[in-house]
Amino acid sequence: MSRPLASLPKxxxxxxxxxxxxxxxxxxxxxAxxxxxxxxxxxxxPPQLRATDERGWFRFQxxxxxxxxxxxRPEDIYRLVREAAEDEAAEGSRWLEIQVDPSGFAPRFGGLTATLELMLDAVDQASKATGVGMATVVAANRTRHPLDARVLARLATQYADRGVVGFGLSNDERRGEARDFEHAFRIARxxxxxxxxxxxxLLGPRSVAQCVDDLGADRVGHGVRAAEDERLMQRLADRQICCEVCPTSNVGLGVAERAADVPVRRLFDAGVPIALGADDPLLFGARLLPQYQLARxxxxxxxxxxxxLARQSVRSSAAPESTKKELLRGVDEWLAG
Known part of the structure; x- marks a missing residue:
């Protein structure tokens, strides 16, 4: 009889x-x-999406x-984060790193700093209310000028000891080379x-290699196209650079035709650390637990x-060492149960 995935700490x-x-x-x-x-x-x-061409990506955005x-309103922000934390708790997620770009909200909430502080307070309150450990990744937008990324990187560093644990780069990777954002990532690192x-x-293994070589990636968001290059997979495995693989998202955006085509097994067998993720459940219709169900x-x-898989997600996180030890012990107990 299979063990219940909702009780697997992750x-x-x-x-x-x-x-x-x-x-x-x-x-x-x-x-309202x-x-x-x-x-x-x-x-x-959930919408039918296919973002492998520019028109499809525009529709997604x-x-x-x-x-x-x-x-x-601020109360909308608090509600969103609290509900996200509640959903994580229900699925056995005990540590969440939520990715935010405060730029899209800044005009509404008093500027970049005020917006980030609002989001960080919402994360802190949601964590206390649900018992789910939570932290924030500030992400720059690849379609905007690299100078904007530097501004966000400097902002993120000001809150490095107040809930911000990482710096990311999101949106269409076909727009803007990774090296264009190297300065911003150097600030953050x-x-x-x-x-x-x-x-x-949306791009192949070269995109993953650029994240590693130009941006010093500790983890790569998605990264599934690395499976097309044996030497690159070996590099990721040797350096234990985690790929945040989001199978439902990959299918939803047309990166893979079917869930079976997402190379989760290939990456795992090559020794590449994997952290399964949901990406955008609002648009893809599935949260974290269904990703583990697909794995099974x-x-x-x-x-x-x-x-x-759960251990790799914990080890690749920015959770405090005491939290990591507790979660890894819980994984062992789940497996022994």
Whole structure:
């Protein structure tokens, strides 16, 4: 009999702020504000997406921007984070690193610093209320000028001891070379923040290599295209650079045709650390637990391997050492139970 995956202690390292919103919350906030949502976010949810061309990515971003527009008041921010933490707790996630780009909210909440402080306070309150350890990754937008990334990196370093644990780079990796953002990541790394850029999702293994070589990546968001290059996989394995693999997202955006095509098993067998992630459940219709269910039912992971997946997520996190030890002990107990 298989052990219940919801009781397997795990860390969630790839979850975007707006994309973590519950669909029911999106609908409720939109109606309260008299906002009309497109069918793709209401009757036809989750939307049918394919972002392997620029038109598809534009549509994905448009839906994301519409969803962000319902977050208008500080209480909306607190609600989103609290509900995200509650959902994590229900799925056995005991540590969450939520990725935020305060730029998209700054005009609404008094500027970059005020916005980040609001988000950090919401994370702190949600963590205390749910018992889920939580931290924040500040992410720059790859489609904006690298100088904007430097501003965000400097902002992130000011809160390195107040809840910010990493610096990321998100959005369409076809727009902007990783090396263009090297200065921003150097600022963040000097302050002790983890380097966690996106790469190897819409572009191939070279994108992952650039994240490692140019940005000093400790983890790579997605990174699945690394499976196309044996030598690159060996580098990731040797250096224990984690890939934050999000199978449902990969299918939703057309990176893979079917869940079975996402190379989770190939990466795992090559020794590449993996942290399964949900990316944007609001747009892909699945949170963290279904990713572990895919590992069991589609990729053929036995319970001992599922336990190792959970361990890899914990080891690759920025959680305090005491938290890591507690979670790893819980994984062992799950496997022995």
């Amino acid at each position: 860390a969630h390292l790839h979850l975007h702020f707006t994309g973590s919103m519950r669909h029911t919350t999106l609908i409720e906030l939109a109606r 504000q008299g906002l009309h949502l497109p069918d793709a976010l209401e009757e036809d949810w 448009r839906l994301y921007d519409i969803a962000r527009s319902v977050l208008r 000097r302050a002790g923040l983890l380097s966690v850029p996106h790469g190897g999702e 039912e589609v990729y053929g992971f036995r319970d001992a391997e599922l336990a190792e």
